[in-house]
Amino acid sequence: MSKALEELQQYLEKMNRFNHVTTLLYWDMRTCAPKQGYEQIGDALAYFSTEHFQMSVSEELKNILETLSTPQEYEALDDKWKFVVKRMKRYFDKNERIPKEVFEKSVKIQTAAESAWEEAKEASDYSIFAPHLEKLIEVTKEIAGYTDPGRELYDALLDPFEEGMNSSVIDRVFDELKKDLIPLVDKILASEQPDDSKFQGKFDVDAQVKVQKMLLDYIGFSWDKGAVGTTTHPFTLNFSSKDVRVTNHYYEDAPISAMFSAIHEGGHAIFEQNVNPDYDGTVAGSCDYMCIHESQSRFYENVLGRNKNFWLPIYDKLGELLPQFKEISLEEFYREINHVRNSYIRTEADEVTYAFHVILRYEIEKAIFREGVTVEELPGLWNAKMEEYLHITPRNDAEGILQDMHWSGGSFGYFPSYLLGSIYDGMLLDTVEAELGNVDEILAQGRILEITKWLNEKIHRFGSTRTPLETLSAVCGKEVTAEPLIRYFTKKYTEIYNL
Ligand code: ZN
Numbered sequence: 001m002s003k004a005l006e007e008l009q010q011y012l013e014k015m016n017r018f019n020h021v022t023t024l025l026y027w028d029m030r031t032c033a034p035k036q037g038y039e040q041i042g043d044a045l046a047y048f049s050t051e052h053f054q055m056s057v058s059e060e061l062k063n064i065l066e067t068l069s070t071p072q073e074y075e076a077l078d079d080k081w082k083f084v085v086k087r088m089k090r091y092f093d094k095n096e097r098i099p100k101e102v103f104e105k106s107v108k109i110q111t112a113a114e115s116a117w118e119e120a121k122e123a124s125d126y127s128i129f130a131p132h133l134e135k136l137i138e139v140t141k142e143i144a145g146y147t148d149p150g151r152e153l154y155d156a157l158l159d160p161f162e163e164g165m166n167s168s169v170i171d172r173v174f175d176e177l178k179k180d181l182i183p184l185v186d187k188i189l190a191s192e193q194p195d196d197s198k199f200q201g202k203f204d205v206d207a208q209v210k211v212q213k214m215l216l217d218y219i220g221f222s223w224d225k226g227a228v229g230t231t232t233h234p235f236t237l238n239f240s241s242k243d244v245r246v247t248n249h250y251y252e253d254a255p256i257s258a259m260f261s262a263i264h265e266g267g268h269a270i271f272e273q274n275v276n277p278d279y280d281g282t283v284a285g286s287c288d289y290m291c292i293h294e295s296q297s298r299f300y301e302n303v304l305g306r307n308k309n310f311w312l313p314i315y316d317k318l319g320e321l322l323p324q325f326k327e328i329s330l331e332e333f334y335r336e337i338n339h340v341r342n343s344y345i346r347t348e349a350d351e352v353t354y355a356f357h358v359i360l361r362y363e364i365e366k367a368i369f370r371e372g373v374t375v376e377e378l379p380g381l382w383n384a385k386m387e388e389y390l391h392i393t394p395r396n397d398a399e400g401i402l403q404d405m406h407w408s409g410g411s412f413g414y415f416p417s418y419l420l421g422s423i424y425d426g427m428l429l430d431t432v433e434a435e436l437g438n439v440d441e442i443l444a445q446g447r448i449l450e451i452t453k454w455l456n457e458k459i460h461r462f463g464s465t466r467t468p469l470e471t472l473s474a475v476c477g478k479e480v481t482a483e484p485l486i487r488y489f490t491k492k493y494t495e496i497y498n499l
Contacts, residue, residue: 002076004067008085011061016281018052023239031229031247057095065089080284083465087283097146106139110410117408124398126379129408134375136410137368154369157413161290162420164467167366169480170416173423174359176482181355182389184490188352189342189391191497194335198328203255210321211255212248212262218314219300220452221246221266225273233347234261236268236297240280244272255322256337260301267300268293270452274460288464290414292471294421295428296455302351303425303488304451308334309443338496342390344399351422352489356389358419361404365412420468426485427476 025045033041055061067073068085077085113132120128141153148156155166212228231247238244246265250258271293272286279285287293304310311318311330319326325333340350346357364381367373373381382401383393394400406414433439436454458475472480493499 002068002073004064004073005077005081008064008068011055011064012281015052015055018048018055020239022048022052023237027229027237027245030231030235057092061088062092062096065092080279080282080465083284084282087464091283094147097149098143099146102139102142102146106143106410109135109139110408113408113410114405117402117405121398121402124396124402126397126401129402130375133378133407136407137375137412140410140412141369154366154413157365157369158416159413161414161417162468163289164469165291165416165420170362170420173480173482174362174416174419177355177419177423177486178359180486181352181489184493185340185342185352185356185390187499188340188493188497191499193341194332194339196336196339198324198332199256199336200253201324202252203322203324205250205252207322208250208255208258211259211318214314214317214321215259215262216246216266216269218448219263219266219304220270220449222270222273226269234265236265236272238269238272238286241273241275241277241285242280244269260305260337263305264297264301267297270300270455271296271460274456275463276461279463279465284465285463289468290417291420291424292459292468294418295424296421296459298351298418298421299425299428299455302422303429304439304443304448306337306351307440307443309440310448312444313446335496338492340493340497342392344386344392344394345403352493353390355419355422358415360385360389361415362419365415369412420480423480423482423485424468424472426483426488427472427478427481429488430484431476 022045025041025048029038029041029045065085065088068077068081069089074082074085109132113129113136116132117129120126140157144151144153144156148159152167158165158167158170216223216226216228225242226244226246229245229247230249232249234247234249236244236246246262246269248258248261248265275285275287308330311333315325315330315333338350340352342353343349346354346361349357360382363385364373364378367381368378379397379401386400387393406412429439432451432454436442436450439451442448442450459471462471466474469480472478
């Protein structure tokens with residue numbers, strides 16, 4: 001091994017220790033720390049993450065990466081280290097171009113915007129957040145000018161989440177979806193809706209935790225490499241492929257919510273637990289691409305979890321754990337977990353109308369960064385699009401433009417990932433069926449772990465080493481298309497709603 005590679009490995013070990021601490025602090029804050037402890041944790045978190053950031057832009061790292069990038073050194077590396085050096089060098093060069101004072105300014109703007117957003121949401125008053133949003137947009141533009149000079153702004157913003165993806169591809173597939181989903185959803189909403197009265201009442205929270213365990217076992221979550229915590233907004237995080245944490249939120253009056261959060265976060269976790277462990281502690285490990293990550297969580301949650309056959313082998317068990325479900329037939333349950341509603345809140349939407357919630361945000365982001373729409377105009381634009389796609393108008397800002405925290409954290413370009421994930425799922429479903437056989441049968445026979453194994457093999461083990469488009473072409477052998485997802489929706493909901 002070359003001296004420079006040895007130096008890089010030692011440097012990464014040091015950085016990883018800082019990263020481990022910040023991840024742990026974050027986990028602690030989001031799962032069990034008491035409110036009065038937040039400030040202290042926040043202080044430690046700022047300290048350790050700044051140290052970590054400093055290490056990622058240090059002169060020492062720059063020298064190591066430059067040495068390893070010389071042809072002689074680079075050619076001697078194996079594939080994994082070639083990937084790591086190339087990726088780290090690119091990040092380094094990008095970050096290095098941001099002037100220190102601009103970076104510091106952006107952190108300040110972001111911190112202020114996050115608390116303003118919380119306050120604004122609480123008061124349901126967009127005017128509290130608007131001036132902060134304006135500053136966020138400005139500083140985002142400024143930073144993109146340094147990191148991606150000469151590149152179209154919104155495409156540059158998409159890149160960190162969807163490397164290799166650009167808005168012309170997204171425009172094409174979202175337009176395909178809109179064309180067919182608008183009439184489909186209109187037909188669904190006009191038809192008879194299922195009776196959901198049996199799902200009202202109080203459902204024991206301890207029992208819901210047991211249901212979560214059963215579901216995680218069932219889909220292939222590894223408890224030797226994973227743990228579960230309780231939080232407000234469920235998320236998954238990981239230290240390495242050997243330590244992946246999922247979280248959940250249990251509502252006494254809405255038991256289905258925790259079931260599907262468990263399956264969704266379980267999907268993220270199964271991905272991370274099955275990344276090649278040799279990649280741990282490097283940028284080759286833990287998958288960075290949000291659309292591919294969401295494709296996995298949403299494949300488990302929607303394509304598998306909202307399939308009636310998924311529940312066939314375990315429905316009796318569900319009734320044993322939550323006795324109210326003994327009074328609900330599998331058919332009734334199936335109807336309810338696929339109940340399509342035109343609702344205001346993205347995170348509570350069914351799998352079909354979810355598409356519109358994302359398209360709306362994507363179109364608004366383009367309006368901000370391409371058409372120069374002002375922050376004052378945004379609530380009006382939001383409401384007009386809600387009316388256009390779902391025929392409802394939010395009654396206030398909290399259930400409209402203030403509902404998501406993404407923009408307050410400066411995350412522009414993130415939303416399309418959610419829907420791209422579902423679009424990839426349509427393509428994946430076709431491929432799974434071509435290679436493993438009919439998914440309904442596999443699920444009905446309780447062989448879901450065969451699908452998990454297939455995903456491990458085809459997608460998970462690669463971690464970050466393949467971009468989304470590389471993954472799709474390797475696994476599905478074709479370009480991105482929304483056609484399979486549209487076909488899946490049309491077939492499924494025509495049957496359910498008797499259209
Ligand atoms: Zn997710």
